[in-house]
Amino acid sequence: MIDNLILGFQTAATPENLLWCFLGVFLGTVIGLLPGLGSTTGVAVLLPLTFAFEPVTALILLAGIYYGAQYGGTITSVLIATPGEAASVVTTIDGYQMARKGRGGAALAIAAIGSFIAAILSLALLMTLAPPLAQLAVRFGPAENLAIMILGLVIVITFQGGKLVRGAMMAMVGLLLAAVGVSTGFGEARFTFGDTNLLSGIPFVEVTIGLFALGEVLHQIRVGAAAPIKTSFREMMISGKDVRRSLPAILRGSGVGFVLGILPGAGSTLASFMAYGIERRVSRNKENFGRGAIEGVASPESANNAAANANFIPTLSLGIPGGATTAVLLGAFTIYGLQPGPLLFETQPALVWGLLVSFFIGNVVLLLLNLPLAPVFAQMLRVPYGYLYPVILLTSIIGAYAVSNNTFSIWIVLVFGIIGWIMKEIDLPMAPLVLGLVLGPLLEKALVQTSAAGAGNLGILFTSPISATMLALGAALVIAPVVIRRARARVAARRAAERQASSFIDS
Amino acid sequence: MKSPSTLYAGSALVISAVLLTGCASQNSQSEGEFAPSGNVVVTVPFAAGGGSDVSGRAVAAGLEEATGLSITVENREGGAGAVGYAHFQGQEGRDNALLAAELALVSLPLSQEVGFDYTSFTPIMNLGSDYALLVTAGDSEFETCADVVEATRSETVVTAVSGATGIDAITISLVEQDQDVEFDRIPYESGGEVVAALLGGHVDVAPLNPSEVAGQLESGDLRALCAFSEERYEYEQLADVPTAAEQGIDVAFSQFRGFIAPGGISDEAREYWIAAAETYAESDAYRSYIEDNMMQPNALFGDDFVAFLEETNADVQAALG
Numbered sequence: 067m068i069d070n071l072i073l074g075f076q077t078a079a080t081p082e083n084l085l086w087c088f089l090g091v092f093l094g095t096v097i098g099l100l101p102g103l104g105s106t107t108g109v110a111v112l113l114p115l116t117f118a119f120e121p122v123t124a125l126i127l128l129a130g131i132y133y134g135a136q137y138g139g140t141i142t143s144v145l146i147a148t149p150g151e152a153a154s155v156v157t158t159i160d161g162y163q164m165a166r167k168g169r170g171g172a173a174l175a176i177a178a179i180g181s182f183i184a185a186i187l188s189l190a191l192l193m194t195l196a197p198p199l200a201q202l203a204v205r206f207g208p209a210e211n212l213a214i215m216i217l218g219l220v221i222v223i224t225f226q227g228g229k230l231v232r233g234a235m236m237a238m239v240g241l242l243l244a245a246v247g248v249s250t251g252f253g254e255a256r257f258t259f260g261d262t263n264l265l266s267g268i269p270f271v272e273v274t275i276g277l278f279a280l281g282e283v284l285h286q287i288r289v290g291a292a293a294p295i296k297t298s299f300r301e302m303m304i305s306g307k308d309v310r311r312s313l314p315a316i317l318r319g320s321g322v323g324f325v326l327g328i329l330p331g332a333g334s335t336l337a338s339f340m341a342y343g344i345e346r347r348v349s350r351n352k353e354n355f356g357r358g359a360i361e362g363v364a365s366p367e368s369a370n371n372a373a374a375n376a377n378f379i380p381t382l383s384l385g386i387p388g389g390a391t392t393a394v395l396l397g398a399f400t401i402y403g404l405q406p407g408p409l410l411f412e413t414q415p416a417l418v419w420g421l422l423v424s425f426f427i428g429n430v431v432l433l434l435l436n437l438p439l440a441p442v443f444a445q446m447l448r449v450p451y452g453y454l455y456p457v458i459l460l461t462s463i464i465g466a467y468a469v470s471n472n473t474f475s476i477w478i479v480l481v482f483g484i485i486g487w488i489m490k491e492i493d494l495p496m497a498p499l500v501l502g503l504v505l506g507p508l509l510e511k512a513l514v515q516t517s518a519a520g521a522g523n524l525g526i527l528f529t530s531p532i533s534a535t536m537l538a539l540g541a542a543l544v545i546a547p548v549v550i551r552r553a554r555a556r557v558a559a560r561r562a563a564e565r566q567a568s569s570f571i572d573s
Numbered sequence: 574m575k576s577p578s579t580l581y582a583g584s585a586l587v588i589s590a591v592l593l594t595g596c597a598s599q600n601s602q603s604e605g606e607f608a609p610s611g612n613v614v615v616t617v618p619f620a621a622g623g624g625s626d627v628s629g630r631a632v633a634a635g636l637e638e639a640t641g642l643s644i645t646v647e648n649r650e651g652g653a654g655a656v657g658y659a660h661f662q663g664q665e666g667r668d669n670a671l672l673a674a675e676l677a678l679v680s681l682p683l684s685q686e687v688g689f690d691y692t693s694f695t696p697i698m699n700l701g702s703d704y705a706l707l708v709t710a711g712d713s714e715f716e717t718c719a720d721v722v723e724a725t726r727s728e729t730v731v732t733a734v735s736g737a738t739g740i741d742a743i744t745i746s747l748v749e750q751d752q753d754v755e756f757d758r759i760p761y762e763s764g765g766e767v768v769a770a771l772l773g774g775h776v777d778v779a780p781l782n783p784s785e786v787a788g789q790l791e792s793g794d795l796r797a798l799c800a801f802s803e804e805r806y807e808y809e810q811l812a813d814v815p816t817a818a819e820q821g822i823d824v825a826f827s828q829f830r831g832f833i834a835p836g837g838i839s840d841e842a843r844e845y846w847i848a849a850a851e852t853y854a855e856s857d858a859y860r861s862y863i864e865d866n867m868m869q870p871n872a873l874f875g876d877d878f879v880a881f882l883e884e885t886n887a888d889v890q891a892a893l894g
């Protein structure tokens with residue numbers, strides 16, 4: 067273990083590699099800042115450039131881009147409510163509220179710190195436990211995956227607090243929208259009305275851009291443009307108190323992210339939503355969630371970073387990509403003449419450990435680069451909104467086009483921009499809709515697979531201990547608050563009755 | 574999920590190219606009089622990172638070397654390839670557009686209303702063939718494909734298939750027709766998911782391309798029972814895998830990979846691309862693409878490629894029923 071780490075550091079920590087890592091993080095951050103472009107695209111686009119390098123240097127550069135792009139997406143989520151990827155949708159809920167209160171710098175800083183802590187913890191677990199964890203992950207079959215998705219949806223719906231019905235409604239709308247397109251397993255086109263563009267379904271990145279960016283701009287125009295944020299540079303900085311307050315959220319987020327990240331397919335989006343949902347229930351500061359709670363930024367950001375790292379567990383120890391970006395990286399392995407698979411740890415120790423160490427270095431560089439820059443980025447909000455709005459509109463539309471090089475995407479953004487505005491006006495939550503849309507195809511796939519595996523019988527959902535436990539947990543989440551409220555009401559009623567009775571006796 | 578855009582991809586590439594070396598410019602030669610107008614774009618109708626993307630990027634790099642032109646790759650994924658092909662149909666007559674084609678070119682029009690088929694385009698070059706191996710878990714009781722077929726007669730055998738009209742589904746259908754048996758199918762969406770399902774014991778067998786399972790075969794976590802190819806593989810790791818025909822199952826089916834130009838291009842443009850493809854086929858880049866992906870080389874150009882597509886079309890039609 068120690069020998070391997072030393073080997074890794076020897077391979078990765080050369081001045082040349084550090085320079086490329088730094089450049090990679092920088093380029094990645096720039097790519098992530100552009101709406102619609104995320105880490106997968108960044109890695110895929112810059113992949114050919116790395117062919118001229120040694121494999122280790124190339125992978126370090128790519129790892130830098132990967133982490134940089136994820137963070138870049140966070141910056142836009144917080145500052146202008148435009149998430150670059152589905153995994154940073156939840157961050158906008160509290161991040162943007164913080165930015166509106168002049169605490170954008172702190173939100174960005176805690177995102178960087180949270181991501182860093184999550185990365186270090188998950189990398190340590192990855193280095194020590196990858197092969198056994200991977201063996202555990204493949205035990206998750208269709209039934210277990212289906213149960214996880216259901217649990218995820220329940221957590222997200224119930225985290226809306228008093229708006230349970232509205233949250234459930236929007237999640238269902240999201241699931242319905244996800245039904246558009248070619249169906250899993252049968253390959254039939256549904257609700258496409260003969261339009262080729264709709265064959266691939268309603269694209270969630272464009273929907274997210276529309277709902278959040280365009281919807282917010284339209285809403286702001288109606289309520290009257292808010293004054294630019296006036297705070298001193300000092301207030302933009304993060305305080306020690308902020309960090310202490312966020313620490314439990316970061317640790318819980320890392321845990322949730324890591325567990326979901328190991329499972330191929332579940333991915334970092336579900337992880338960030340679930341971490342937020344859990345935090346909203348257990349945090350001491352829960353009443354401030356949705357109004358700019360720093361824990362609401364720390365927890366999903368830690369979760370998606372931990373999930374991104376845990377994604378490498380199936381990738382490195384089984385040769386199975388855990389997510390879109392790792393699939394691209396796995397492709398890169400073959401191009402460098404490496405054979406991804408269970409033997410990679412044994413046949414290429416210098417490379418694997420070099421890569422793991424470079425993940426570590428990438429995260430350190432990311433923190434060093436972005437912690438001082440966070441207040442600087444946040445200064446952007448000093449620009450009067452009259453100037454900022456056109457820029458947001460322009461980047462949203464260019465970003466949407468960039469997703470698929472297709473004008474169809476622009477229409478999606480416009481339509482969902484208007485829908486997002488209406489939803490804001492009548493106070494409907496948008497996050498469950500996005501999650502429904504993202505989870506829809508995965509849920510359907512798990513459902514079709516479970517039903518195929520059980521020959522049309524979904525009974526295996528209840529006979530598998532893992533999925534039965536998760537379903538029970540989901541049911542408890544829905545029922546428990548009602549039961550507790552009833553119980554409390556009954557106790558209160560009894561006390562009131564007793565008081566009345568006693569006062570009657572007294573008089 | 575997402576795909577690079579010309580705009581951002583271009584600018585990112587330019588920025589980084591400058592950062593890297595300040596690359597020397599190319600533009601060395603041009604064959605004959607004709608040359609495609611403007612920047613050449615290779616459309617990949619699938620997401621970055623998949624097999625189609627790898628072949629599209631290999632073609633772009635190889636043709637760049639062969640022609641001295643600057644060639645970029647654009648991913649337009651969606652609808653199992655339909656979105657990319659439909660977009661490419663809109664490029665009719667353009668001599669600076671190419672598309673990294675594979676089985677979807679034939680199987681999509683046979684299974685969906687997409688408004689195009691392989692005759693809508695100008696086929697340029699077939700690169701090679703990718704066959705499926707029938708793979709099972711290392712500790713499985715099956716030793717041959719004949720065992721698997723025999724087992725389906727007395728019990729349920731669950732197979733994974735990725736894509737409703739992909740090579741997996743077609744190969745399994747052909748086996749079912751040839752042997753008059755029936756498999757239980759669980760649909761998956763990528764080779765990686767299928768490998769996970771095999772390792773986790775959620776399916777009994779699965780057809781997979783050699784490049785998708787080479788690592789697991791080497792480690793012994795998975796075993797290949799037979800190859801659905803006409804002849805045995807020559808690659809060292811696969812030379813011991815018998816063909817299905819050797820085990821009494823007369824099924825051989827391959828997924829081709831190649832590239833096509835839009836319909837309605839001039840004869841000069843077609844000749845130009847065929848000449849460039851022939852130069853590419855002679856290069857080391859072509860050989861290493863085929864070998865890295867454990868494919869069987871099968872370079873066919875122009876009319877030969879068209880004839881090959883006609884044959885494939887008939888096969889797929891028969892398999893999909």
